[in-house]
Amino acid sequence: MSTAAAGVVSGQTGTRWIPVIGLEVHCQLDTRTKLFCGCEYSFGAEPNTITCPVCTAQPGALPVLNSAALEYAVRAALALNADVAPVSKFDRKNYFYCDLPKGYQISQFDLPYCTGGGIQLASGKFIRLTRIHMEEDAGKAIHDRGDATLVDLNRAGVPLIESVTEADMCSADEAHEYLTALKEIFQYIGVSDCDMEKGSLRCDVNVSVHPEGEPWRTKVEVKNLNSFRNVRASIQYEIARQIEAYETGDPAQYPEQETRLFDVAAGVTRTMRSKEDAHDYRYFPDPDLPLVTVDAVLIERQRGLLPELPVARRARYESELGLSAYDAGVMTAARDVADFFETVVRVGGDPKAAANWIANDVLRALSDPDVAASSILELLVKPNDLAELIALVGDGTVSKNAGREVLDEMLRSGARAKDVVQAMGLEQVQDTSQIDEWCRAALAGREATVADVRAGNLKAIGALMGPVMQASKGSADPQLVRAALLRIIGEEG
Amino acid sequence: MDSPELEIVKRTAALARLEITDAEARTLAPQFARILAQFQVLTSVDVEGVEPMTGATRLADVTRADEPRASLPRAATLANAPDERDGFYGVPKTIGGGS
Ligand SMILES: [Zn+2]
Numbered sequence: 001m002s003t004a005a006a007g008v009v010s011g012q013t014g015t016r017w018i019p020v021i022g023l024e025v026h027c028q029l030d031t032r033t034k035l036f037c038g039c040e041y042s043f044g045a046e047p048n049t050i051t052c053p054v055c056t057a058q059p060g061a062l063p064v065l066n067s068a069a070l071e072y073a074v075r076a077a078l079a080l081n082a083d084v085a086p087v088s089k090f091d092r093k094n095y096f097y098c099d100l101p102k103g104y105q106i107s108q109f110d111l112p113y114c115t116g117g118g119i120q121l122a123s124g125k126f127i128r129l130t131r132i133h134m135e136e137d138a139g140k141a142i143h144d145r146g147d148a149t150l151v152d153l154n155r156a157g158v159p160l161i162e163s164v165t166e167a168d169m170c171s172a173d174e175a176h177e178y179l180t181a182l183k184e185i186f187q188y189i190g191v192s193d194c195d196m197e198k199g200s201l202r203c204d205v206n207v208s209v210h211p212e213g214e215p216w217r218t219k220v221e222v223k224n225l226n227s228f229r230n231v232r233a234s235i236q237y238e239i240a241r242q243i244e245a246y247e248t249g250d251p252a253q254y255p256e257q258e259t260r261l262f263d264v265a266a267g268v269t270r271t272m273r274s275k276e277d278a279h280d281y282r283y284f285p286d287p288d289l290p291l292v293t294v295d296a297v298l299i300e301r302q303r304g305l306l307p308e309l310p311v312a313r314r315a316r317y318e319s320e321l322g323l324s325a326y327d328a329g330v331m332t333a334a335r336d337v338a339d340f341f342e343t344v345v346r347v348g349g350d351p352k353a354a355a356n357w358i359a360n361d362v363l364r365a366l367s368d369p370d371v372a373a374s375s376i377l378e379l380l381v382k383p384n385d386l387a388e389l390i391a392l393v394g395d396g397t398v399s400k401n402a403g404r405e406v407l408d409e410m411l412r413s414g415a416r417a418k419d420v421v422q423a424m425g426l427e428q429v430q431d432t433s434q435i436d437e438w439c440r441a442a443l444a445g446r447e448a449t450v451a452d453v454r455a456g457n458l459k460a461i462g463a464l465m466g467p468v469m470q471a472s473k474g475s476a477d478p479q480l481v482r483a484a485l486l487r488i489i490g491e492e493g
Numbered sequence: 494m495d496s497p498e499l500e501i502v503k504r505t506a507a508l509a510r511l512e513i514t515d516a517e518a519r520t521l522a523p524q525f526a527r528i529l530a531q532f533q534v535l536t537s538v539d540v541e542g543v544e545p546m547t548g549a550t551r552l553a554d555v556t557r558a559d560e561p562r563a564s565l566p567r568a569a570t571l572a573n574a575p576d577e578r579d580g581f582y583g584v585p586k587t588i589g590g591g592s
Contacts, residue, residue: 038562
């Protein structure tokens with residue numbers, strides 16, 4: 001099978017199959033407290049230490065909406081150009097499971113707080129959002145310790161927004177790109193850390209395939225995907241599995257409407273529950289909670305908090321600062337990196353050089369245990385310092401290689417570029433008479449190479465550069481050395 | 494084939510995780526039918542032009558600030574649990590029943 005621009009062409013039958021993909025993304029809001037109680041959630045806390053009568057469903061406890069959660073949810077909606085409903089409501093989604101103490105989840109059913117909006121992919125294709133709604137998270141059930149299932153209710157009641165797309169995507173790549181963009185936006189606007197490893201971003205996908213030009217077929221849901229890689233792999237697997245099933249020509253083997261789980265180790269999806277066992281959630285309005293109203297004041301305040309979003313920044317970095325699409329992507333993927341980059345440029349750092357230094361050296365330092373910083377903001381090197389280093393390399397005071405050493409030292413000690421250059425004696429020698437002296441010494445006894453250069457083989461000059469750089473202990477400016485060698489060889493010819 | 498009422502009783506019991514015997518279901522079925530018939534009366538009301546009711550309360554804008562309040566000590570909440578293990582609630586092994 002080969003993937004074409006649109007769809008997958010079967011190697012067996014030549015049929016062009018069109019995948020149809022929709023995503024449901026649960027995103028944990030970064031509020032201090034839970035959605036309906038004052039418990040202060042933190043990931044990784046001791047089990048059942050962050051619970052109260054409300055989030056453990058004690059009789060008589062009443063939920064009260066966290067105003068910050070509503071504000072974050074509205075900000076997310078605005079960042080996605082969606083419509084915020086002036087009035088929405090909370091409903092009870094009823095099902096029994098050990099991680100759900102009330103026997104229902106407070107969610108939004110027929111009147112979500114947000115509809116419409118979407119994200120444009122790099123290709124120009126627009127992925128429409130159907131809706132976004134607020135809901136509370138469930139607790140955690142652990143099955144692999146002993147003969148019982150263990151339940152931790154710390155997460156129960158943590159605020160989520162669930163964004164649901166139309167089935168507008170037709171490849172795993174498009175789904176991956178949409179998810180990446182959604183994550184970047186939520187991180188930029190400060191409503192979620194979107195850390196999949198901590199479970200603050202979780203994804204369900206819907207996949208179906210049909211031959212080009214034919215009606216859509218049965219869709220299959222794959223739940224609880226907890227990494228970008230698994231989202232991509234599970235979609236690819238489902239597309240291949242469904243095409244293969246249809247191409248048997250045996251209706252008994254055709255995909256059924258069902259919910260499946262992705263088995264990470266085996267790289268396959270497996271049936272979780274069939275249509276017959278599908279939940280009947282019996283949604284009804286939660287009588288404990290009043291309607292949610294959002295007025296123009298709240299909307300405008302949240303709109304005012306929206307930063308320039310990644311796509312806009314990327315376009316500006318390309319058009320105004322002359323970055324390549326790739327560099328612009330690296331600089332804008334995280335807001336703190338983009339802010340750092342912009343500050344370097346604002347204080348005079350050359351944009352392309354700044355992007356190179358940040359992408360190749362500064363970000364790499366974040367994984368260096370000696371540097372001990374988990375974000376670019378924690379680095380001892382501030383934007384001013386990097387701009388200064390860029391200037392020193394730019395005007396030839398230090399070579400690019402020496403500049404790397406300087407940066408390493410700056411990252412470890414927090415010293416300023418100029419001071420490190422001096423302390424380490426890395427300043428490039430630009431004294432031409434000194435350079436001439438080294439060059440003459442190097443030329444002596446290398447007549448054959450000199451003749452080579454004279455004969456027009458300029459590459460041979462490299463064999464002469466080495467000894468000069470060695471004599472200068474690496475301090476000579478290579479460009480000046482090269483120029484001096486050519487001049488002297490020319491003069492003596 | 495069960496009567497529609499009997500189907501409803503069994504389905505409702507299953508959703509509510511109630512174990513009922515066939516005999517109980519047969520007793521409940523006609524009662525269910527009477528209850529549902531009673532509620533059918535509501536469908537005779539003319540609601541043309543009446544806005545649907547979205548909640549039981551007319552209140553709106555009841556929210557609280559995002560300020561932490563003390564959670565309960567774990568010993569206190571777990572004291573009510575029939576089976577406590579290493580700070581977790583222990584329940585019978587139940588895999589894959591989530592949302
Ligand atoms: Zn609580």
